[in-house]
Amino acid sequence: MSKKRYRGGILKLFNKKNIISLAVILAVYFIVQFFISNGSINDYIFTNVVLIGINIILALGLNLITGFTGQFSLGHAGFMSIGAYICAIVTAKLGLPFAIGIILAAISAAVIGFLIGLPTLRLKGDYLAIATLGFGEIIKNIFFNIDYVGGASGFNDIPFYTNWTWLYFSVVLTVVVVNNFIKSYAGRACIAIREDETAAEAMGVNTTNYKILAFVIGAFFAGIAGALYANYICLLKPDSFGFLKSIDILVIVVFGGMGSITGSIFGAIALTVISAFLQSFPELRMVIYSLILFFIMIYRPQGLMGTKEFSLGFLKKRGGLNAKAQDK
Template identity: 65%
Template structure:
């Protein structure tokens, strides 16, 4: 009973914090306390969090190597743009269309491609993303290479905030479920998982479809915030951007994905006047991370991992000081 009471108290505290952050953000945005350029970065960070968390489900928790996330984002963005702009429907229908279309695409791509592993899977998913980009560039009904404009603005703070929160909660709950444990077992040792009776293909496809659907939702939020989208927004470099967020924050860590999305969005904003050096800076950051923190900033254990790392560094310094004094 006490444990249940503590659990309920923790949940109530979490809900209160979530609502307070929402109210604080809404007041600051509506009152103009946050400058427009910072506001736009906040929206991009929110969208990137959804992308990073959903890719981490595929790459981090299931152990697959997908480079096609930008393709799913593109499908979701154009699906929502068509539904809300060309057909004049409400944003909820745009989001639903984005989620359903990208989930179906994830299923169609996932069934054959997830039989591949490692680099072969990465190449297959990257090929899918490039095919989507080329098809959109040559489909004149959605503007072709010039893109679509006059997309209705529906991505308000309320929509963004609660979709981000829902994404984190739903994927976190999935990971803690039996299905999520099966995905983690596949990541750790696919052959052993299969020997234990886990249907590895089924769970890999399931994770891939869920990740694709959330990437599509992120695309819908992006399209209905930017007013204008074009196929080149969803090229190879966008997939790399999302992957860097996952690796930087910590593969197999939801909190790491959030941190990675925030930090790299801040770095990108600071490099606004020198975008040609952005990927160079990303490469340097990744090299430093791989050398000193190969599991990412937070690692698989989230905040607990970073606390252990700091303690380890402090112990090393104390040992070095003791050796020097002796």
């Protein structure tokens, strides 16, 4: 029986859908790598590609907490800062490889997420938002006052390690883990909590445990995003991880669609590109972000994708519907 189950698991792993997905993932990687190698993608474009990748990771982590589990968090930038500073210490101060730095960054952010989640996730609604906001500001002020990491003047001389390979496969890992989590029993429990926490409790779901689990996973990936950021920008300042950064991440999630992985990806791409165009007008950036959020809330409160996901199956379905309409 165990051998049959093992073979069945292998066959499921190497089914047609997974093979096509793997082929697409590798094709995108090698195509972009080719353009980077021959100089077609310059430093400015690549910087925006890096920011898009980091924002996708951050948005997916927050979407898991806020969009799929229904817990309103305003301290996501705090976990990013933990990952950034831990990885910077490991690579710049201790001289260890980036792989160790990014792993320790993710684990550290996840551990802090667990410690913060234990008391705060027993709160609901506005109380949780205020508690996570306070956490983010506390973390920022802690780094402000630690001379070992540069304090208010910033942590510089961080080695450059974040390349296309690290960025791309970190994004792929995040998408795969979040997608599989949502489709698992734990993911369905989180969605049940979002829809009606009281009903979920009545059905025997341990709501606190699953909220903490989602919070820890979201913090884990925020730590990875912070590590990638630190070893690309090579300069960290506590101000970079304040309340406004948490709002930036939240806007991406809301813009793309709370409860949609595809929405987080599209939202990160769209808003990062908009932000790049607005670099010449930094004082208008938050105004325009606010206007975007305002119009989304009025005209499309569910966000760009709502809770829907983009897939090849969706395109085939739409194509079939169009063909039927033409036949009629």
